[in-house]
Amino acid sequence: MYRFQCHCKTVTIFVSHKPDSLTRCNCSLCQRYAAIWGYFKSEDVEIRAPKDSMDVYCWGDKCINFYRCKNCGCVTHYTLIPEAHLDRVSINFNMGDSKLINEIRIRHFEGSAM
Numbered sequence: 692m693y694r695f696q697c698h699c700k701t702v703t704i705f706v707s708h709k710p711d712s713l714t715r716c717n718c719s720l721c722q723r724y725a726a727i728w729g730y731f732k733s734e735d736v737e738i739r740a741p742k743d744s745m746d747v748y749c750w751g752d753k754c755i756n757f758y759r760c761k762n763c764g765c766v767t768h769y770t771l772i773p774e775a776h777l778d779r780v781s782i783n784f785n786m787g788d789s790k791l792i793n794e795i796r797i798r799h800f801e802g803s804a805m
């Protein structure tokens with residue numbers, strides 16, 4: 692079990708396994724968030740956050756909801772809208788143990804080219 696938490700510990704996320712790779716994306720948003728994403732199926736992710744403790748940011752084609760803690764501002768994860776027909780929850784691995792990031796291969800995705 693791996694645990695991820697925002698800075699103020701309001702939001703905690705658990706996943707059961709390590710992904711094969713992590714993704715760093717250079718699109719206009721991910722570059723600003725400086726996030727390193729690990730992709731999971733929703734059934735493999737448990738998100739513990741009090742009601743109304745998170746804000747959501749959605750931009751562009753409105754397929755992705757980026758969640759951040761209302762209190763400390765950390766971007767913890769994103770989800771895809773149902774219409775995207777892809778079961779994915781992406782966890783920002785910078786919310787976890789830095790040693791874990793070092794153990795996993797990082798892919799560089801050219802999101803800025805899309």
Ligand SMILES: [Zn+2]
Binds near residue numbers: 697698760763765
């Ligand atoms: Zn927080």
